[in-house]
Amino acid sequence: LDFELIRLWEPGIFYELDNFFIQNRPYIPIGRLETQFKVLGKLNGVDAILSLKETESSLLHYLRAIGYLKIPIVTLVHHSQDIGRFNKWKSPIFKFLNHGSDAILSFSE
Numbered sequence: 001l002d003f004e005l006i007r008l009w010e011p012g013i014f015y016e017l018d019n020f021f022i023q024n025r026p027y028i029p030i031g032r033l034e035t036q037f038k039v040l041g042k043l044n045g046v047d048a049i050l051s052l053k054e055t056e057s058s059l060l061h062y063l064r065a066i067g068y069l070k071i072p073i074v075t076l077v078h079h080s081q082d083i084g085r086f087n088k089w090k091s092p093i094f095k096f097l098n099h100g101s102d103a104i105l106s107f108s109e
Contacts, residue, residue: 003050008032009034010034017033018032029058031058031060032057036060039057048072048102049073050074051074051075051101053076054077054097054101057073058097060073061073061075061097061101062100064101065096065097066100072102072103074102074103074104074105076104076105077107078106
């Protein structure tokens with residue numbers, strides 16, 4: 001089994017954008033742009049993507065859901081995704097997000 005870890009939090013434009021989005025939470029989850037663009041740049045020869053935190057990889061899930069990304073994504077969910085404010089309106093977004101994951105591993109319901 002071979003795997004490659006993606007290093008997080010390196011200075012650059014996506015790092016700055018991520019900090020902006022952490023402070024100004026967008027309505028639609030987009031995840032950590034820095035991490036996801038690094039992953040997109042390393043897809044050659046990859047069999048699957050393992051996301052250890054669903055909130056980090058939302059953009060990759062959207063790309064998988066619309067068929068742009070062909071590589072399977074396995075996602076680890078630490079808690080229920082439909083919690084918090086506006087969950088009635090966010091529920092369709094999370095269903096679409098889950099459609100972009102080939103397998104979801106959850107610690108709780």
